[in-house]
Amino acid sequence: MTDNKLINLVNITKSFGDNIVLDDLNLYIRENEFVTLLGPSGCGKTTTLRIIGGFENPDKGQVIFEGKDITKTAPNERQVNTVFQKYALFNHLTVAENIAFGLKIKKKSKEYIKDKIKYALKLVNLDGFENRMPDSLSGGQQQRIAIARAIVNEPKVLLLDEPLGALDLKLRQDMQYELIRLKNELGITFVYVTHDQEEALTMSDTIVVMNQGYIQQIGTPEDIYNEPQNAFVADFIGESNIIPSIMVEDRLVNILGANFACVDAGFGHNKPVDVVIRPEDIDLVKPEEGIIKGMVTSLLFKGVHYEMEVQAHGYDWLVHSTDLVPVGSEVGIRVDPFNIQIMNKPESEDEEAVELEI
């Protein structure tokens, strides 16, 4: 990854009818970066990708590619290729013809095309599939053909629109490794759209969390996970306890009536804030050693860890621990200062935590 800004989206606004999908979005993507646009459906991530690909025109704003304005450039004249959500393979053509499509348009020589097909199929681990028809392949294979078809054109950017969405869990995990490998072998920029936070955390150099047409946070997976900037991000990425609290002074926060040491400063005195504590960051100790006391109200075995709920000071704390604490036990709760993340209260609807619809 270099510091060269390859793609720059400037003040992009897009609406469909009365519905504003993107509102004054600004985002740059660096050369050789794996960027993931992450968010719930309807957050504008796919629209952003389609604007980069040229399939949608923004109402306002510019798309800058290598310093040139390509806002009005047709998709076939952009140096990007797309892997579509439902593969969008040409079912009337063989696998080889699918892969050769872009190269034939560019009038490459027959030998060149043949070599490229071979190379691409090898790259996606589908040697010998040249003469198969796309609809005779499994979902995972079709997806890999779609990737092969895009990368033979040697794009500077590969756009991927939820490419693993239709695959089952095991295949999805395998494909994540494949994509990371491909990215490293090809050395090109990937812009990846997903609603799956795990995919985003696993593969990305940079994650762009979006909601309701606004970018909520841009950062490395570690940043996004450990230091969410608002309740939406905290809630959307992983599980978390989001507790309304009072910032007493710098490095001291009052959570549910008890004072906890923390590492954040600059929020002012006695200011209402939201506190994010990841369930795995909560230490359950003997009642007298805890900062606050509570009682375990539920216990679930999750494989890697136990998931517990601890009722303390009127809040159900979600706790992940490898140690079993039986239901009904009195426990103390401790949290290390650097595991407490302080956030300002949401200022707009899109920054709020999402209510789970069950």
Place this chain on the structure above:
Amino acid sequence: MKIRNALNVKTPKPPSQKNEGSSLGIRNVKWLSFPYILWMVGFIIIPLIVILYYGLTTDDKSFTLDNIGAILHPINLKALRIALEQSLISTLICLLLAYPLAMILSKSKMKSNSFIVMIIILPMWMNFLLRTIAWQNLLERTGIINIVLKFFGLPILNIINTPKAIILGMVYNFLPFMVLPIYNVLIKIDKDIINAARDLGANSVQTFLKIILPLSLPGVVSGITMVFVPSLTTFVISNILGGSKIVLIGNVIEQQFRIGNWHIGSGLSLVLMIFILISMAVLSKYDKESEGSGLW
């Protein structure tokens, strides 16, 4: 919200469940096809056998191929040739008119799409015979079109009782049968397939020639069949719009039945059927998936 969601459509329906449902359904309602089978045997299979019988026998019930050989009679041969010519031309005109129309319809995002489709089908709500007679009145030497033309001092149209009038009648009557299957196939082409072609560098002409056209072939084939077959066999349109001057093979067959010569009529019908079967066999090569015929 709707549109935003539409961009992220994810509806992986469990296919197993769906299949179970339908196979279960089919098993339970199989007997419902019984009335239709009965109908088919009574009004399609048996008449076909009767035609086959009459076509291959003489008055004294002995076997003969003369009825089929009757096609070689110069008058009949000429009627067949004209019928083939006329139906091919009208099929071609229908195709040239219908494809762009279907394309525009399938692309338009208007909510009134079903309304436009309805307008195309609307003429079919009126009796076929009435519509053709209406055209006869329009085209007549003293018909409405010529009255209007005369009023503006323009040369009058002289196409009634010519092959042109027959082709006009065929195109008018059978155009919807070409539009609908093509439209039906075109709307089923995923927008992202077209986007993918554009993405891979194809301009709009290349996208049309390499992707849209091949993918819409089943609809085209289906449309051609739906127009060519009735055009080839029609005798009503040629009777009404061609006067008695232009005799198509359909007219010959009709006349034979009218004068009571069921044997020759059946024999010629068989020849026509063979022509249709051959053309369908040729077309079906392009129609492996038989898509687009779903409408019928």
